[in-house]
Amino acid sequence: MGLEILVCIKQVPHPDHFSEIRLDVDSGRIVREDIPAVINPLDRNALEEGLRIKERFSGRVTVLSMGPPQAQKALEEALAMGADRGILLCDVAFAGADTLATANALFYAIRKLGKFDLIYCGNETVDSGTAQVGPQLAELLDIPQVSGVQEVTFGDENILEVKRALEYGYMKVRLKLPALLCVTRDINRPRLPTVQSIMEVAQKEMVIWKAKDIGAPPESVGLKGSPTCAAGVYEHKAGRRREIIQGSTEEKVQRAVARLKELGVI
């Protein structure tokens, strides 16, 4: 019997276009139209890891996401990379979710899907970067979890050895399956879809579930299920002097050094 592997992914705006994201002062909304959407970079590493495990031990890779209808594109891309089926949680009831409400929605979907041996997440997303949903989901599922995963080694049956990053080093832990791992970019290099794998996408299973499909109580997901909420969004004011020093190379350097002295930092 093969392994049941789940990979949680999120569609995010392309990080190269973040400087184009603006705040509409009147509405207080974040303007992000026209910015291409991609699979969160570390979620690709998570998927790659899931695919490699499947190739080694056999099994099935399911990708799960929560988001607007267009997030189906991210799931299709995951299927093109080699995942076997995609599930999108898409419902207004899920909107406005903080990390706990997101973890709740994923939890109910997983409960409906059945048992998994391994769940992979990207360690954090590029948009909000909280790194919280993975560990929160693991708590709800009551399975062991590790963040910052750089390396995974399979030992005897159902035992993994995992290397996780610390500030100035690493920690190695051994853990029992089922488990949830949040991976970093060090773990692998994600593959690109092939012509063959892209053609296979149409034959693969893709479903869209609403809150009632997964039996999620309305008060547990979306805005209602979120203990935290946004009170406002503001442009980040750097508050810097922004003096551009003019002159020849020599003059520029001399003037800059003189300014540093005036400011008392050298």
Place this chain on the structure above:
Amino acid sequence: MSNSGEIWVIGEQRRGRLEEVSLELLSKGMALSQRMGVTLSAVLLGDEVEEVAREFVFHGAEKIYLLEDARLRYYHSEAYARLLAGVIKEHEPQVVLIGATEIGKELAPKVAAKLRTGLTAHCIDLYVGEVDASPHLIHVVPGWGGNLVMHIICPQKRPQVVTMKPGVLPKTVRDDNKKGKIIRVKPDVTDEDFNRIETVEVVEEPPQGKSLESAEVVVCGGWGMNALGGFSKVQELADILGGVVAGTRPAVDKGWVDEARMIGQSGKTVSPGLFLSLGASGAMHYTTSFMGSKVVLAVDHNPQAPIFQMADIGIVGDLREILPYLIEELKKDRMPKKF
């Protein structure tokens, strides 16, 4: 907001060494506890770490809940999370502060999820403010790579758990005369805590010499250093200024500087007196990680680079010409002091 619950700082120690971020949490906790008229307490887990607990007292904690056990010597996600959630349930603090370190980022969501309560990530500030005419604790969170900041509140659920980005807030000043109570809590550690996850080894080698986080001068090179074939000029500048070398993600990828010295969202955050950015265009996940610096000097060839919006002093030009001049100019300046 209730005024009954305490403000808690979850202290972090590794091998009996107190993590700097704990002192940043204490300074923020002290300001909030005074503002809200409540007690500032800290929690510490470990093995024979009373010495560290005493440090917390000297740094402003009025009470320390100390949980000691030989099996708690190293951070263990399942044991630490269960024990912390337990003491929080018992004492019901209203605010819990945790450092957004590699360990804190894993521990905080586990604890908050066990308590089914609100959690905000890597805050850069925290203060009592008004939202719709009622007082709330405002969590200031950078988002979208630092382009925007979000104000988050946690209206009902308690405690509100917050992780704070290390290296942003000022630290508390040590005062040997400060008094506080160390409260020993016997942790009900069980074998079951270690059943699913077992720690195999912990390897930590803090870099030799000055630490990046406490350096007064940080000289950070980016991709643009490619024009000079690497980091020798960055090192030279750091040596002259008595500073520490750091790099952006592309510089780390190039192998010019150690990953432990990377400035950015997935690296370090620094707040030195002087931050020199050399040959980095200024991606948001980078610029948000040195915004607490007193003065920022940026050098880059591209006048349109966003880095100049985040700098006090900008020099536009070819690094190959500017850096040798800059080194000579600063050397000149240093000479007389040596004699």
